[in-house]
Ligand code: SF4
């Protein structure tokens with residue numbers, strides 16, 4: 307069965323911009339073991355004074371291999387849901403910068419919203435604040 311959260315073709319055309327440009331993904335404590343256990347290396351760094359981690363990527367994400375995410379099945383929820391994220395008032399939104407923003411399938415949006423449902427209010431706030439700080443902007447999803 308195909309992965310409703312795969313944007314593989316359009317991400318290839320976009321040259322994996324969101325895996326190579328500044329603004330690393332953020333990773334929650336409960337996501338760490340499955341990433342490390344996959345054996346692709348531990349590039350996680352704890353954010354000082356916080357209880358979540360990031361994946362520094364001065365030259366692109368270290369998990370990006372041959373144009374694809376080498377930890378795809380366990381990649382952080384932050385990566386899984388993008389270009390879905392949060393508006394300033396913490397509603398689910400779509401990134402205005404992603405070339406896939408106008409062609410997202412209903413299945414993609416539904417799958418991303420299901421993942422968002424698993425986040426705690428604090429985790430939603432963390433993803434919202436970090437993405438806005440890193441320059442990402444999200445428009446509310448139109449129904
Ligand atoms: S910006 Fe959008 S199209 Fe480009 S790599 Fe990221 S998710 Fe894919």
Ligand code: SF4
Nearest residue numbers: 325367369370375385
């Ligand atoms: S973990 Fe995977 S999807 Fe996330 S930034 Fe790195 S390569 Fe891209």
